[in-house]
Amino acid sequence: MMSVMVFTPTRGDAPPRFGPDVPMIPDIGTGLLDASVYTDPERFQRERTAVLAPSWQVICRSSELPNPGDFITWAGQGETIVLTRRRDGGVSGFHNVCQHRGARIVSEPSGCARRFSCRWHNWVYDLQGAVVGVPDREDFDPAALAGLAAPAVECAEWAGWVWAVLAGPGTAPPLLDWLGPEIVSDLGVYRMQDMRLADKLTWDVPVNWKVVVDAFNENYHAAHLHAKNTTPQDVKDGRFSTYFVFDRHAMMVIPYKGVLARLRETLDHQGTAICHYTVFPTSVFNCNPTHIQLFRAVPLAVDRTRFETWELQYAGDDQDYQDYVNEHWGRLQKVVAEDVEIWDEVAATRDSSAYRRNILNNRECKITAFHRTVQALLDQAGLDQAGLDQAGLDQAGLDQAGGRP
16 A cells, blocks of 8 residues: 555544444335436436536536636537636636527637627627627617626536536525535545646447436446456455435445455545545546546437546645556546446447336445436426416416406
């Protein structure tokens, strides 16, 4: 075991996630998922509006917006947005859609600007998306231009990441409330704000976004899919993994790499074991004590996802540390490549009449909990829409009867 001269996370006095008094598996049980959860185009559209748009999601590293005027563009789940560093140091976001006739405002992936101009008719936007310039303004209805802006995206920063709610301000609770105390305290121990982005890999994969999230919500597959990179001892020790569900989020502690005895002695899961944190809906943080990978699913279509793997390492000039994490990162890339390859086999059966459902065991409880949360949001959105529809019918009846609301 190497001696690391950089920051090392430790549990401290936080709640234990492993030990004789910690249940290994939450009381969630087994599960069944209909295949349509992954293949239904209409459901995917509902997920865009009811699950993805109103949720906080990781967009980029704060370090990608170091100075006032710096911006990045991002596209996914049918949306395109611009994030900017304001002059007061905060981050703003807005939908990258010109309010004149719908063209994309900013085509560059990143840069630094004082303002943005749509190339089509030269409408000008400030760093927060407000329309500040319209050629031949006198030819327009003044009321149509008053206070006009590209729809806002709510932004916040935590742990060195920029997070966003694409549905706009006020849609979701504040970011720290959304994450919840367990994720904030447990994942926060790793001090990702002090880490640097060492690498980022991207794949365009032919599967539904939830297939990608599911893949990193269990370690049942590791002994089989990753047999070349998993030792027999890892397989045995992996049976002692512990699983937790925190409202919409989840985590698991995996005692691979011969750490089980030390974990039993210290109960320091962050300083010893691999800890997976699933942050609903699209992010999984794979936390080793010495470096971290973010596995991120960006939905593109019902059967297409951009899969991103971000490699974070602690800053420092310790060569032993750099050699160790870079060697381990090299091995992890081979493991992740195996996950990507198996998704081609999933895609191959998408339209098969024999693909009817997924059968989940009790150690795949994080998957079961994740899909229950997705379904609950879809159900609530359906109830809300039904209420709006009924209110519209009631209003129409009042109008016809000459009544007042």
